[in-house]
Amino acid sequence: MKRSTSQLSDQYCVFQVADERFAIAADDVREITECAPLVTIPFSPDWMPGLCQLRNEFVPVISLLPLLGESTRSTTAYPLFLVLDGSQGPWVIAISQAIGLEKLEAASSNGSGDDALSRLVLGTASVNNRIVRILVGTRLYRTVAAILDQTWAGEALN
Secondary structure, eight states: OOOOHHHHTTEEEEEEETTEEEEEEGGGEEEEEEOOOEEOOTTOOTTOOEEEEETTEEEEEEOHHHHTTSOOOOGGGOOEEEEEEETTEEEEEEESEEEEEEEOOOSBOOTTSSSGGGGGEEEEEEETTEEEEEEOHHHHHHHHHHHHHHHHHHHHHO
16 A cells, blocks of 8 residues: 555654664655665765666665764665655665664754754654664755765866
């Protein structure tokens, strides 16, 4: 049975990357699919392992932990792609496991820091006695796009 958009508006897709759990608004998620082969892109940051082809579209793949400054783990350990919709089309977060859809309420706000990356986390919640960091999909997308624009513009000047 397919859920309507109104039913998804208060739901979060909970997923795991390595040992960390995250959530993102379910209505930001297009699908979860198996990992596709990656093509690396010169001058890309460590947290962008490359592009994949997904239904005739080339889609950027993000490795979340390095983006958050937490780890430099490879996406090869992440067998799934969480496909999200952005203003310029789909994009992907490489994940270890999909946990499920949950109704969450942020228990604390971590988004009060001065740096852009701290504003990506709305807060935390608990699912099955595990802490889950709730991400803000639109902020995450805008941050990734801005960093890539700056990175590639800088490389073009060199």
